[in-house]
Amino acid sequence: MNEALKLMLTGMSTVFFILIMVVVLGNLIIRITNRFAVATVESPAAAKPVPSQISASKLAAMVSAVEITTKGKGRITSVEKM
Known part of the structure; x- marks a missing residue:
């Protein structure tokens, strides 16, 4: 029972860590893209x-x-x- 609990907690913490990394890296990629992407601005005329x-x-x-x-x-x- 003790070993099963350790295995479950290890697996859940690993999944949680990976999901946090996905969110952080996604936000980082979005910020870098928005900073360096060239946006064309058209005049109202x-x-x-x-x-x-x-x-x-x-x-x-x-x-x-x-x-x-x-x-x-x-x-x-x-x-x-x-």
């Missing part, structure tokens, strides 16, 4: 006009949702009705 199929209130809701979710770093470049 070059933006394509919004099709008349989408109402202005729906477009405003989408734009504000993206701004809130990405904390101002994301932008909507095009919207197409499917």
Whole structure:
């Protein structure tokens, strides 16, 4: 019984350690990628006009949702009705 308990605790702690390492390395890779990735910025004059199929209130809701979710770093470049 004692040996089984030691084996179980060893296995569970190993899995926990590996999962922590996956989370830490994942966050590290994301931060490195975001720091060194080249982002192209388009001027507002070059933006394509919004099709008349989408109402202005729906477009405003989408734009504000993206701004809130990405904390101002994301932008909507095009919207197409499917």
